[in-house]
Amino acid sequence: xKMNRIVVALMxxxxxxxxxxxxxxxxxxxxxxxxxxxxxxxxxxxxxxxxPEEEFGPxxxxxxVGAKAQQAGGVPNSASATAFxxxxxxxxxxxxxxxxxxxxxxxxxxxxxxxxxxxxxxTLTMTEVRGPGDVFVWDVGAFGDLQPKMSSRDxxxxxDALTVEAGGHxxxxxxxxxxxxxxxxLSAQGDHKVDGSVQSEPAGYRxxxxxxxxxxxxxxxxxxxxxxxxxxxxxxxxLGGATAVGPCVRxxx
Amino acid sequence: xxxxxxxxxxxxxxxxxxxxxxxxxxxxxxxxxxxxAADPVILATEHVDLRIRYRPEATPMLDIVATNxxxxxxxxxxxxxxxxxxxxxxxxxxPGDLPPLGSAGDPIWVLPASQxxxxxxxxxSAEGNPFGVFDGALEMRLLSVxxxxxxxxxxxxxxxxxxxMNSRDGLGPEDxxxxxxxxxxxxxxxxxxxxVYRLTFQAVARRLGETTNLLSxxxxxxxxxxxxxxxxxxxxxxxxxxxxxxxxxxxxxxxEADPDxxxxxxxxxxxxxxxxxxxxxxxxxxxxxxxEGDAGQLRPVIxxxxxxxxxxxxxxxESASSPTGPWLALSLASxxxxxxxxxxxxxxxxxxxxxxxxxxxxxxxxxxxxxx
Numbered sequence: 029x030k031m032n033r034i035v036v037a038l039m040x041x042x043x044x045x046x047x048x049x050x051x052x053x054x055x056x057x058x059x060x061x062x063x064x065x066x067x068x069x070x071x072x073x074x075x076x077x078x079x080p081e082e083e084f085g086p087x088x089x090x091x092x093v094g095a096k097a098q099q100a101g102g103v104p105n106s107a108s109a110t111a112f113x114x115x116x117x118x119x120x121x122x123x124x125x126x127x128x129x130x131x132x133x134x135x136x137x138x139x140x141x142x143x144x145x146x147x148x149x150x151t152l153t154m155t156e157v158r159g160p161g162d163v164f165v166w167d168v169g170a171f172g173d174l175q176p177k178m179s180s181r182d183x184x185x186x187x188d189a190l191t192v193e194a195g196g197h198x199x200x201x202x203x204x205x206x207x208x209x210x211x212x213x214l215s216a217q218g219d220h221k222v223d224g225s226v227q228s229e230p231a232g233y234r235x236x237x238x239x240x241x242x243x244x245x246x247x248x249x250x251x252x253x254x255x256x257x258x259x260x261x262x263x264x265x266x267l268g269g270a271t272a273v274g275p276c277v278r279x280x281x
Numbered sequence: 282x283x284x285x286x287x288x289x290x291x292x293x294x295x296x297x298x299x300x301x302x303x304x305x306x307x308x309x310x311x312x313x314x315x316x317x318a319a320d321p322v323i324l325a326t327e328h329v330d331l332r333i334r335y336r337p338e339a340t341p342m343l344d345i346v347a348t349n350x351x352x353x354x355x356x357x358x359x360x361x362x363x364x365x366x367x368x369x370x371x372x373x374x375x376p377g378d379l380p381p382l383g384s385a386g387d388p389i390w391v392l393p394a395s396q397x398x399x400x401x402x403x404x405x406s407a408e409g410n411p412f413g414v415f416d417g418a419l420e421m422r423l424l425s426v427x428x429x430x431x432x433x434x435x436x437x438x439x440x441x442x443x444x445x446m447n448s449r450d451g452l453g454p455e456d457x458x459x460x461x462x463x464x465x466x467x468x469x470x471x472x473x474x475x476x477v478y479r480l481t482f483q484a485v486a487r488r489l490g491e492t493t494n495l496l497s498x499x500x501x502x503x504x505x506x507x508x509x510x511x512x513x514x515x516x517x518x519x520x521x522x523x524x525x526x527x528x529x530x531x532x533x534x535x536x537e538a539d540p541d542x543x544x545x546x547x548x549x550x551x552x553x554x555x556x557x558x559x560x561x562x563x564x565x566x567x568x569x570x571x572x573e574g575d576a577g578q579l580r581p582v583i584x585x586x587x588x589x590x591x592x593x594x595x596x597x598x599e600s601a602s603s604p605t606g607p608w609l610a611l612s613l614a615s616x617x618x619x620x621x622x623x624x625x626x627x628x629x630x631x632x633x634x635x636x637x638x639x640x641x642x643x644x645x646x647x648x649x650x651x652x653x
Contacts, residue, residue, distance in 0.1 A: 057464060077463040078412065104440060125394070126436050129418075129461045168437040170391045170469040171376055195351075197328070198396055199467070201439065 050234070051075075051084055054092040055130055059137030060233060062152065062192055062216050064145075069216060069228035074137055086231040087211075093204060095240040096130040097121040108174040113164060114181060114205070121237045123202040125167070134202060141194035150218035153189040154178040155230045157213070161206030163235075165190065168201065181205075192216070207239035322358050323505075325366040326399055327351045330406035330465050331502065333419045333484040335495075343484040343497035345421070348406060366505045367392050367472070371400055379442070381449045382433060382471060390506045392470040394436060405458055406465035413489070418459035420485040423452055424499050428478030433471040434458065478504040515593045517649055520551050524558065536649070552647045554588030554623060568645055572635055581631045585645050586624045587617075598629045599644040608644055 053075060061074040061083065073089040075082045098121050103109050105116035113120060127133040136152060157163045157180040165178035177200060178188040190200065204210060213230035220226050328350040334357075335343055346357040347365065371390045378384050396402040407419045426432045426448040434446035445468065446456040460466060472478060484497035514522065521534045533540050536548040543560040550557040568585040585596050596615065599608040613629045620626040631643075 077408070079463070099439070109439065122439065124438065125467075126438075127461065127464045127466050129464070133464065167395055168439065170373070170393050170437055170471075171379055171382075172437050172442055173376075174439070193396070193398075196396060 049088065051082075051089045052092050052236075053089055053132050054094055055128075055132060057127070057133045057135070058089075058091070059135045059197070060086075060152075060214065061140070062136065062138045062150065063140045064216070064218065064220065064226065064228075065140075067223060067226075069226070071214065071216060071228055071231035073233070077133075086233045090234045090236050091123070091132045091134060093121050093123055093132070093235055093237040094130060095238055096128065097123060097237070098240060099203075106174075112166065112174060112176050112179065113203070114162075118205060120164075121204045121207070121239075125199045125201045133199070135197055135199045136190060136192055137197050138192050138194050139197055143194045143196075145221055146194045147219040147221055150192040150194060150216055151189045152192050153186065153215050153217065154180065155184055155188075155213045155215050157210060158232075159204070159206075159210030159212075159235075160208035161204055161210075161237075163210060163212050164201075164203040164205075166201050166203075192218075194218070202235075204235065204237045207237045210235040210237065321362050321364045321503075323364045323366050324349060324358070325368065325401055328396065328402045328404075329365065330404045330408075331421065331482065332357070332406040332408065332465075333410070333421060333460065333486070333497070335410045335414070335419075335486065341495065341497055343419075343486060343495050345482055345484050345497055345500040347502065360500045360502045364503050364505050365401060365403065367401060367470075367507060368399055369475075369507045371506070372475070381431075381444070381447050383473065388474070390472045390475060394467040394469045402467070403470055404465050404467040405460055407460040407462050408465055410462050412462055415462055416487045416489045416491075418461045421458045421460060422454075422483045422485055423448075423456040423480065424483050425452065425481040426478065427481075428472070428504070429476035430473035430478075432473075432478060432480060434468050435471070436466075436468055472504070472506045475506045475508055476510060478506060480504060515649070516590060517548075517551055517593050520590075521547075548594070548647055548649070552587050552591045552594045554591070570643065573630075574634075577634075579635045580633065581635060581641075581643070583629045583631070583643060583645070585627045585629075586620055587627055589620075589623050589625050593650050594647050595650050596627050596629075597646045597648065598631075599646060600631075601642045601644070602640065604642050 053073075056075065057077040059074040059076065061070070061072040063070040063072070071086055073084040073086060075084070075089070098119065102117040102119050103113040103115065110116050123131055123134050138150065154163070154165070162179065162181040164176075164181070167175040167177060169175055177190050180188075190198075192198070211232040211234055213232050215228050215230045217225070217227040324347060330348045330350060332346055332348040333343060334346060346359060347363045349356045349358065367390050371392060373389055373391050375383050375385055375387045375389060382389055392401050392403050405421050410419070423432075423434070423446045431449040432446065433444060433448070435442045435444045437443075445458045446452075448456075458466070458468075479501050481499050481501045483499050486495045487493070488495065517536075525534050528534050532538055534547065537546050539546050539557075541556070541558055541560050545553075545555065545561060547557050549555075555561050568583055570581055570583050572579040573582045574580050583598065587594065587596070598611040598613050600611055601608045611629075611631065613631060616628045617625050618628065633641075
């Protein structure tokens with residue numbers, strides 16, 4: 029009975045994502061793909077590395093922001109950082125702009141479009157965030173100057189946008205203020221030479237921020253593993269389909 | 282590069298003067314003609330990566346190329362034929378003291394880590410290489426920096442600047458970037474002044490199960506950080522420009538070209554003060570050879586005219602027992618004295634006494650120097 033209650037508690041904190049065909053992307057080069065073709069917008073996920081290359085709908089892939097992403101010391105104690113992220117020392121999980129083999133190397137890819145089809149640049153705007161914390165997107169200049177791009181912390185406006193060059197590719201820093209599951213809604217807009225001003229419906233991109241497990245969680249996970257093995261040996265599987273913290277938990281892909 | 286005019290001397294006498302005209306054909310520089318190098322590819326606004334390639338069928342198995350990722354399909358350019366260029370507006374000024382970049386207000390030319398219109402978007406890559414072959418990441422090591430200033434490679438992060446390469450504090454094993462297989466990265470590339478830089482990199486990797494590293498050849502990439510310093514034209518280049526304004530075709534203006542077909546190539550036309558555009562019908566001014574000295578101690582003295590303005594041409598003497606060689610360079614000092622009109626006379630004295638050999642051929646080679 030006690031073991032069953034522990035299992036139920038773990039499943040309660042498990043991923044809100046249903047056990048569908050979502051692909052977990054914990055590392056490698058992956059882009060938020062932006063494409064406008066034949067009058068139709070196609071915002072998607074483009075996984076480049078590891079091969080083979082694959083494309084997914086925005087909700088069919090989950091970017092896993094692992095424990096490696098947690099910023100030591102949290103938000104730096106500088107005027108520009110606290111103005112953007114919040115109080116110094118507040119926790120942050122960061123997907124860096126440069127490649128880390130243990131994290132997704134997330135970019136914005138618009139290579140499938142041609143600049144010849146557009147008047148000027150496109151914009152990618154953050155319109156909504158669902159999740160336990162805030163989402164930030166920024167760049168850093170050559171001399172370390174913080175260049176904010178998007179933030180859910182201060183609400184949403186036209187200023188929460190990235191510039192996207194048709195035919196181009198860019199990387200930025202992404203950060204999350206709390207562990208858990210997020211859905212970040214992005215909308216693309218541009219001035220097409222034939223179709224005029226065109227804007228996409230917001231597309232929800234999924235992120236899962238995985239915290240470093242604390243000692244208590246490790247002990248609990250260990251106990252759950254023991255319970256799961258005992259049940260499995262008796263012919264019944266308690267854990268399945270859900271994604272949760274713990275090395276012995278099965279994930280469905 | 283040189284041309285030659287040959288004089289034949291036998292038993293102490295000049296056998297034939299006409300021969301020297303014919304001989305110049307034989308004595309013409311037989312070395313390989315310096316092929317006009319293909320114009321280098323200048324990459325100035327593209328997305329380019331310095332890419333480490335693993336090709337087990339090649340020797341060495343690693344090399345580094347400049348991959349133009351904007352091309353469809355991407356194109357690999359060898360370092361030997363590539364110029365990576367930073368536009369003049371890449372010049373920035375440091376907003377504050379930022380060691381090791383410099384002090385507040387110091388200029389620095391930066392190719393940024395974020396793509397900026399009009400600037401080269403330069404990264405490093407290990408894409409296109411197989412997984413499961415290497416033990417860890419592939420290394421890009423900076424071996425040397427040849428240029429007018431310092432070079433830095435860094436990435437700016439929330440916590441500050443992470444430097445991967447820094448020539449200001451000397452180069453060593455710490456000047457390296459490790460790129461995971463299949464990945465690529467972008468950086469800020471900084472140069473403390475404009476000009477031509479030559480950065481030499483070497484790729485290093487270790488295959489699984491092996492104890493020794495694979496190394497690429499040291500690979501030199503040329504960077505043009507604009508504006509480049511003005512190049513002072515040599516006297517010969519000024520002569521070329523005056524003879525053929527705006528003409529760049531080497532078949533017309535090159536040292537070995539003979540556009541007027543009088544069998545006197547442009548370098549000799551220049552050296553002798555002749556016109557390269559009209560067939561020279563009047564006799565050419567020399568060279569001449571005389572035997573000078575006491576009886577029984579006669580030695581050849583060769584005098585070769587030269588236009589006084591052709592100060593970037595020097596003559597070298599060679600000798601052989603046969604017109605077909607082998608030709609041996611003579612270490613003869615020369616003396617330059619005023620000649621007639623706008624000419625000077627370059628005199629060589631062979632210390633060998635005539636009569637000790639049945640015949641000897643001399644050859645005068647003209648070649649350009651770097652001295653104006």
